[in-house]
Amino acid sequence: MTQGLPNAHRRALLAGLIAGLGSVASSRTAFGSAVSTIIGSALAKPGRLKQSVCRWPYKQIPLPEFCRRAKQIGLVGIDLLQVDEWPIAADAGLIVSMGYPGKRDKFIETGFNDAANHALLIKELEVALPLAARARVPNLIAMFGNRHAAIDDSAAVANCVAGLSKIAPLAEELGVTICVELLNSKVDHMGYQGDRTAFGVSVMQAVNSPRVRLLYDIYHMQIMEGDVIRTIRDNIQWIGHFHTGGVPGRHEIDGSQELNYHAVAAAIADSGFKGYVAHEFAPSRSDPMSSLEEAVRVCSV
DSSP: OOTTSOHHHHHHHHHHHHHHHHHHOSSHHHHHHHHHHHHHHHHOOOTTSEEEEESGGGTTSOHHHHHHHHHHTTOOEEEEEOGGGHHHHHHTTOEEEEEOSOOOSSTTTSOTTSGGGHHHHHHHHHHHHHHHHHHTOOEEEEEOOBOBTTBOHHHHHHHHHHHHHHHHHHHHHHTOEEEEEOOOTTTTSTTBSOOSHHHHHHHHHHHOOTTEEEEEEHHHHHHHTOOHHHHHHHHGGGEEEEEEOOTTTSOOSSTTSSOOHHHHHHHHHHTTOOSEEEEOOOOOSSSHHHHHHHHHHHTOO
8 A cells, every 4th residue: 555655655654554553452462463564565565576585695594584574575485495495485475486406515516518417417306396396386496517628618508408408398397497507607606617698598599498497697697798688688588587696796786786786677577577586695784684675676677
């Protein structure tokens, strides 16, 4: 009921409602519940994008509490949870917008670019895909992997196509999307081979499955190549998921960094994208949830 009002008017209305509730509340518990409902409704402004959040930057907050607070500020999902964590998000009314296919070391480095990894990766997904389908987890993350001296880009593309093509039919049958992430190899992940949009798109085009798509991490691709909005518009059909993060530093997506995330979010929404945009920045403030709430507002378009 507060949508469309200026912020000052909305705050005044909320203050009046809260005061009114206080005068008629029969108990402290009832009052607290009513206030939480009003505040949660006022903060939930999803806009045209389904906004989510990655778990790892908020590890200091217990997962049940984090899920509750994330939902209150308008998020609809949570990214990068292990299988045993999926029910916690579901209990809080959140979608697990992206899950891990399993727990193992060197997850990023071990990717589809090396045919020697295919047996491991395919087996992992053969186990995880049915679990995701039953839990209504729409996406599982995968990696292109680190470079090897004997595997140039053309060979890496061919390997990725061969491996992903083997698992794509199961993903299609179960309705779960495998999202392969683009990462920067300049600052954070030295040696990562899937560090350019063109590399990832060439793999997606050859696999040509609606259930194998790119995880386009805006932070990483801004570092590697920039030109984010045009790149997204030109390649949206191959993108299944987005991550955010401020450049430089991977902190808040506010005026302190070089991207206009409101414009980026608008471009994604204008493309008709139906997937999730998940925030993956490391908050620098003492109250990390205030940073997350701000990010939801920035990307509400």
